[in-house]
Amino acid sequence: MSPTPMLIESLVIMLIGMTIVFSFLLLLVGILRVMSWAALRISPIAIEPEPMPSSALVAAGGADAAPLAVIAAAIARYRADHAGSRR
Amino acid sequence: MSPTPMLIESLVIMLIGMTIVFSFLLLLVGILRVMSWAALRISPIAIEPEPMPSSALVAAGGADAAPLAVIAAAIARYRADHAGSRR
Amino acid sequence: MSPTPMLIESLVIMLIGMTIVFSFLLLLVGILRVMSWAALRISPIAIEPEPMPSSALVAAGGADAAPLAVIAAAIARYRADHAGSRR
Amino acid sequence: MDPLLKLWESMGIANMDFGQALMMAVGCLLIYLAIAKKFEPLLLVPIGFGAFLSNIPVADIGGPNGMTGMIYAVGVETGIFPLLIFMGVGALTDFGALIARPSTLLLGAAAQFGIFATLIGAVLLNFVPGFDFTLQDAAAIAIIGGADGPTAIFLASRLAPDLLGAIAVAAYSYMALVPIIQPPIMRALTTQAERRVVMQQLRPVSQLERILFPLVVLLLCALLLPSAAPLIGMLTFGNLLRECGVVERLSRAAQNEIINIVTIMLGLAIGSKLSADTFLSLQTLGILVLGALAFSIGTAAGVIMGKMMHRVTGGKVNPLIGAAGVSAVPMSARVVNRVGLEADHHNFLLMHAMGPNVAGVIGSAVAAGILLALTGN
Amino acid sequence: MDPLLKLWESMGIANMDFGQALMMAVGCLLIYLAIAKKFEPLLLVPIGFGAFLSNIPVADIGGPNGMTGMIYAVGVETGIFPLLIFMGVGALTDFGALIARPSTLLLGAAAQFGIFATLIGAVLLNFVPGFDFTLQDAAAIAIIGGADGPTAIFLASRLAPDLLGAIAVAAYSYMALVPIIQPPIMRALTTQAERRVVMQQLRPVSQLERILFPLVVLLLCALLLPSAAPLIGMLTFGNLLRECGVVERLSRAAQNEIINIVTIMLGLAIGSKLSADTFLSLQTLGILVLGALAFSIGTAAGVIMGKMMHRVTGGKVNPLIGAAGVSAVPMSARVVNRVGLEADHHNFLLMHAMGPNVAGVIGSAVAAGILLALTGN
Amino acid sequence: MDPLLKLWESMGIANMDFGQALMMAVGCLLIYLAIAKKFEPLLLVPIGFGAFLSNIPVADIGGPNGMTGMIYAVGVETGIFPLLIFMGVGALTDFGALIARPSTLLLGAAAQFGIFATLIGAVLLNFVPGFDFTLQDAAAIAIIGGADGPTAIFLASRLAPDLLGAIAVAAYSYMALVPIIQPPIMRALTTQAERRVVMQQLRPVSQLERILFPLVVLLLCALLLPSAAPLIGMLTFGNLLRECGVVERLSRAAQNEIINIVTIMLGLAIGSKLSADTFLSLQTLGILVLGALAFSIGTAAGVIMGKMMHRVTGGKVNPLIGAAGVSAVPMSARVVNRVGLEADHHNFLLMHAMGPNVAGVIGSAVAAGILLALTGN
Numbered sequence A, B, C: 001m002s003p004t005p006m007l008i009e010s011l012v013i014m015l016i017g018m019t020i021v022f023s024f025l026l027l028l029v030g031i032l033r034v035m036s037w038a039a040l041r042i043s044p045i046a047i048e049p050e051p052m053p054s055s056a057l058v059a060a061g062g063a064d065a066a067p068l069a070v071i072a073a074a075i076a077r078y079r080a081d082h083a084g085s086r087r
Numbered sequence D, E, F: 001m002d003p004l005l006k007l008w009e010s011m012g013i014a015n016m017d018f019g020q021a022l023m024m025a026v027g028c029l030l031i032y033l034a035i036a037k038k039f040e041p042l043l044l045v046p047i048g049f050g051a052f053l054s055n056i057p058v059a060d061i062g063g064p065n066g067m068t069g070m071i072y073a074v075g076v077e078t079g080i081f082p083l084l085i086f087m088g089v090g091a092l093t094d095f096g097a098l099i100a101r102p103s104t105l106l107l108g109a110a111a112q113f114g115i116f117a118t119l120i121g122a123v124l125l126n127f128v129p130g131f132d133f134t135l136q137d138a139a140a141i142a143i144i145g146g147a148d149g150p151t152a153i154f155l156a157s158r159l160a161p162d163l164l165g166a167i168a169v170a171a172y173s174y175m176a177l178v179p180i181i182q183p184p185i186m187r188a189l190t191t192q193a194e195r196r197v198v199m200q201q202l203r204p205v206s207q208l209e210r211i212l213f214p215l216v217v218l219l220l221c222a223l224l225l226p227s228a229a230p231l232i233g234m235l236t237f238g239n240l241l242r243e244c245g246v247v248e249r250l251s252r253a254a255q256n257e258i259i260n261i262v263t264i265m266l267g268l269a270i271g272s273k274l275s276a277d278t279f280l281s282l283q284t285l286g287i288l289v290l291g292a293l294a295f296s297i298g299t300a301a302g303v304i305m306g307k308m309m310h311r312v313t314g315g316k317v318n319p320l321i322g323a324a325g326v327s328a329v330p331m332s333a334r335v336v337n338r339v340g341l342e343a344d345h346h347n348f349l350l351m352h353a354m355g356p357n358v359a360g361v362i363g364s365a366v367a368a369g370i371l372l373a374l375t376g377n
């Protein structure tokens, strides 16, 4: 394909693409709200009621080894620290 | 195949099948008896002489997550509990 | 191939083979010396300065289960024992 | 506009047919049963999810170039996945109770009657208009009565791949329903006195016996029924890894890494066989009915054999343990224990039911071998 | 002498061309960056080593009969490896912050602008002599802006396998450079007051919500954008395993065994695509420039959307968290936290940045689906 | 009756030939040696079981559609399995002792004489009627002298797949017999005074050296001997994962999950090559004799080189450590230690023998590369 029509096509893709991404995620926002509303009606008391404050978690940092595991670990640790009274 | 001869064939399979299953397992009963007799002659004192009484194991229950692992775990726990004096 | 020329060929392979093996590993000896010299200039204080004496390690023995793991385990244990003061 | 049309044509809602929507709902139902009702979640969560994924329109994830379709081709069509799971089952299973009391093998044998009776049942269904099972189909359906997931999947993948999805779902569902299906049958067929029988303690079993056991079983299988050799072979291999005491690493790998990884893959792959045209049919209904029949008949046959052993041994055997012969390890052994406790609060039958329970695993692998030898091509 | 000649002809130095030597150096450079600079070592150590191995002369390890070449064919060409990694990502990711505040999905949406702007950029590069990207190439390059390794690899393997090596290297390198690329952009686009905004604590999330979340996301994807279904499907499958609470074994397998094993294999396989003729070209330079552009634009778009949400909510949203929308989990969330702490030493934004961060993962999977639907054949 | 006949024809006893029965017995013997005599059980239990399974009549488990046959095709024919094991070996091996004293590489070089002497031996056997080894066969047999399982399997699968079963069995058996084969040779070739030499403590090794080591070894291999690159490449890759300190997850996967899973599969697959027609032959007897020869000559060559280094260094080197050059990690290092302790109860040579021991692994991978380059096609 020659560059110019390709440029037009890519502009169209950008337009459509961003529209779809936003529509999709906006729709998801709505659906998640409905889902949460329904879920909390079905099982009103949260099973894992940890509040997630802006807190000490950060010290965990250290940009390294297992990026994804870090979140998991940090949250797990956080839950463990704060869950004692409940579980 | 039309249903009727198939029915006859399946009846035959049932007959043969149950016969084989029973023969196979009956033979296995005999062979296991011989095997145990021989094994106990070769190494007369059982290496893992835990008796398996009808006991406390059951509390372990709770029909869940890893069905097969449960047996393994239950037995392992049982052995661990009762093995202290020997190992 | 008939045995005799094959014998000659295998003798040649032996000659070349042992020459290459020795050349390769001799070269490696030299390169490793240079590498170590350079590495110790770059990071002069060894990060893991455990001396490796001819010591108690041996009791670990018992020619079994996981041959390769044994070295790993033995060395790990050794390091663990001797590293307390440093790490 | 061209790309917009292209996009619309690529959308799910523009392409979804009713069957796909229904199958996605079936997938969700399986996930629901697995999570909320604890229906064999290790298999039914991946199967349900696989069904959902494979029925997404356009994506064709279950097709020959889709992910679950490719996993199916590599792992299920070849039979490798169920065999690896069976190896894990062997590595997780303690056959001690069976070695200590080999006669319980007969209970495991009797319970296989459920399989062969269901075979007849499936063939009889052909007289009903709308059903047209081949003998292979009937054999694959019958194996549900073995109450043993990997065996059912292995046999179905060999004899009736199209029915694999429905058969796997039925097998695992009924295994989960064992605590509901079995007790009434057990109570109906036994007297209160029989259910109260306290059994003798099992003798200890030496390590040598434990090591020889898998080899002996495999040898017998090799001599008499080679068609069962892949199944029995992997079961006994796993068990040998477990018991030989010198390959702890491998035993752990079989019990954990391998069985877990393969379970995920197997579940997704089975999901790819849950398509509307094969699952949403009268056949599936027939399979579900026959599956319930199979479990019930197997349970009854086991209990009746238990009653016979009760008589022959002069009352030493509690007939309830016969119900554990259907396998469904360890669910049915727990059911036996529970029903036993109802009759006598101090009578723990769990260890005694373990013998017939693991005997049932061997029994249905043997039955699978017979069906394969007699109906396979 | 014959064997000596045969040996000489089989030697590396007798066969090495300049490109191979350079690519082996590139492999070493990647390993150096991974180890010394902690550039995403989990991927870049295997990729770098794979590049070294695959460029060894004579051995042809990256060829169709070589090890890394075969692993590529089995795992990357089929798309299975990136999908399995995505399953692991799902099993490792806690979507709680997103469920608690769904509006952060919009930040994840805005940041995908980096992808589509880069698409234009790649097409524009074609006006420069020496560049000749197809639309598929451009789309595969654009996805670097998604800042999400498995998604980039999956899309590149579908649309532009030849560029896969360069794209994977660029994607992981820029993900590692997020702490350097993002802060100046974030500071330039926000005021001190905006950066000081303290956000409200997140509400607790129930287990039911956590279980429904993956199913809801997948359902929406199935209905609207089936081309994203493999990616979204495996992500949500992993997450369901994690959250459903009844398949602990499988969840651990997805989070550990599977993701670790596949990461090793995937890295080696990608290395096989780092050959001199495709990597040592003007194209790669273009890809690297475009990648930096993509990350920068994505960050800016996220922050600007953050500013809009700041205004609309009357100052409740700290615009910095928009930068986390590019994903690069969890690096960019940490960067947000750090920049936030610069402005106010008591303002921890990490948990708040987690929402847009994981939203970015979904966002770029959606974007990948769109690119696949519109440019794939 | 038709089905009865069909069943009888499908029975093992109706189809078993004498060779199969004998090979099943061989399988049992291997399992016995592995369990009772601790003969490398991690490999010999699966190999023995695989041999048993693959020789079950009718089932054809070792055939192209059988389980072990398919595993062989996927994992051994492609060379992937031995390479993955070698990666695990690299991840499990500490090369520190070698880095601290590189001169011990010469001991590892000398011990490879066992390989090349055996090559001559195998060719000489062709003068005995009944033997007809090709040069490829001879090379594959010779590698037994490398005392290194994965290397032997890799080379045999390339050069002489038919002999693979016998070669693997011989290699692992003799590795298990090292404590019996080596001591008499070591005692015969050394004086009591030599055996009493106390060696100097090894210097500490920095992490940087540990990280550079695998890269340096691979670079040299790439330049000089690319045919050894797959083996050396995976060994050094595993070692880099271990030492680089930033990919702990991957290092653990290589040391545990991958090596364990692959060991099970590899063992079963090798078993599929233990069929009567190839194993129950004069050739196998020849291979066993040559294997013993290979180990003995390798040991002697190592010890003699040790004596030379003893002299050159003015008595600083204990010649016994030369015996560890055959590799057989870590068995031969332990044997050295034991023989050393016999001479002086306070002289622990284990750490000193580790250098030549791991040097032997590299040495035989190099030798394998040479054989592949000179005899492969």
Ligand code: NA
Binding pocket: D145, D146, D147, D148, D325, D326, D327, D328, D360, D361, D362, D363, D364, D365
């Ligand atoms: Na059963």
Ligand code: NA
Binding pocket: E145, E146, E147, E148, E325, E326, E327, E328, E360, E361, E362, E363, E364, E365
């Ligand atoms: Na993203």
Ligand code: NA
Binding pocket: F145, F146, F147, F148, F325, F326, F327, F328, F360, F361, F362, F363, F364, F365
């Ligand atoms: Na060696």
